[in-house]
Amino acid sequence: MTFPLYVEVDEIYNLACPASPIHYQRDPVQTTKTSVHGAINVLGLAKRVKAKVLQASTSEVYGDPNVHPQTEDYWGHVNPVGPRSCYDEGKRCAETLFFDYWRQHNLRIKVARIFNTYGPRMHPNDGRVVSNFIVQALLGHDITVYGEGTQTRSFCYVDDLIDGIVRLMATKDEVTGPINIGNPTEFSMLQLASTVIDMTGSRSRVVHRALPENDPRQRRPDISRAQELLSWSPRTELKEGLSRTIAYFEKLLSESGVRAALTADKGA
Numbered sequence: 001m002t003f004p005l006y007v008e009v010d011e012i013y014n015l016a017c018p019a020s021p022i023h024y025q026r027d028p029v030q031t032t033k034t035s036v037h038g039a040i041n042v043l044g045l046a047k048r049v050k051a052k053v054l055q056a057s058t059s060e061v062y063g064d065p066n067v068h069p070q071t072e073d074y075w076g077h078v079n080p081v082g083p084r085s086c087y088d089e090g091k092r093c094a095e096t097l098f099f100d101y102w103r104q105h106n107l108r109i110k111v112a113r114i115f116n117t118y119g120p121r122m123h124p125n126d127g128r129v130v131s132n133f134i135v136q137a138l139l140g141h142d143i144t145v146y147g148e149g150t151q152t153r154s155f156c157y158v159d160d161l162i163d164g165i166v167r168l169m170a171t172k173d174e175v176t177g178p179i180n181i182g183n184p185t186e187f188s189m190l191q192l193a194s195t196v197i198d199m200t201g202s203r204s205r206v207v208h209r210a211l212p213e214n215d216p217r218q219r220r221p222d223i224s225r226a227q228e229l230l231s232w233s234p235r236t237e238l239k240e241g242l243s244r245t246i247a248y249f250e251k252l253l254s255e256s257g258v259r260a261a262l263t264a265d266k267g268a
Contacts, residue, residue, distance in 0.1 A: 009045070014042045017031065022127035024087045025084070043097060047101065047107055055098050072113065115180065115219065122245070124249065147211030160183070160234035184234075195238070195242065
């Protein structure tokens with residue numbers, strides 16, 4: 001969102017920005033504008049109406065981390081000129097703006113650093129690994145793993161994420177964040193692919209493709225701060241969340257038009 005806002009509100013949740021690499025790299029200039037101009041607009045609105053404002057930041061601010069698991073006081077290891085930087089640096093700049101408004105204007109801010117989130121209602125062409133693997137498995141296509149598949153991610157079910165950010169918004173004004181919101185249980189891409197194949201009963205095979213530039217080798221949040229300040233921990237185990245997500249995509253793919261479109265994309 002890159003235009004001024006004129007509404008009366010008490011709380012603002014700023015979640016604007018595509019989060020999938022294939023989407024945010026499609027128009028990198030607009031991606032950066034969405035994060036930076038969007039933050040400026042919501043902060044200006046919050047200042048005018050004296051609202052409390054939450055920024056949905058990301059684990060991508062840590063880049064390809066040299067610290068594992070990632071704590072909020074880690075400054076990150078980000079390539080500022082790479083193909084992912086439109087998203088990574090846009091979110092980092094948004095955090096800078098939030099804390100400058102807090103220091104300069106006493107604005108009530110909250111910053112959540114969100115780690116890989118998944119669940120029903122993801123787009124089948126979302127481009128992120130959970131939806132990719134599930135759709136590929138259900139269609140009987142090859143499961144595409146980039147690199148050797150040893151890179152890791154920590155997957156947080158969407159209901160747990162929402163609980164975390166609502167709790168963060170409800171904290172006292174002195175709790176600004178940043179606070180990691182994610183599941184600290186870590187899985188490799190090969191482990192995820194194997195789990196999805198087993199759960200879907202698919203005959204898909206795993207194929208390897210070149211690893212994208214600056215793709216993080218590992219990702220796991222330290223959620224000590226969320227546990228202490230929000231009394232929050234994720235409750236949904238990966239297989240439970242995957243089961244719900246697979247059921248959603250099974251229903252979606254039962255619609256012939258969706259299945260045909262995805263099959264055509266595969267052929268292209």
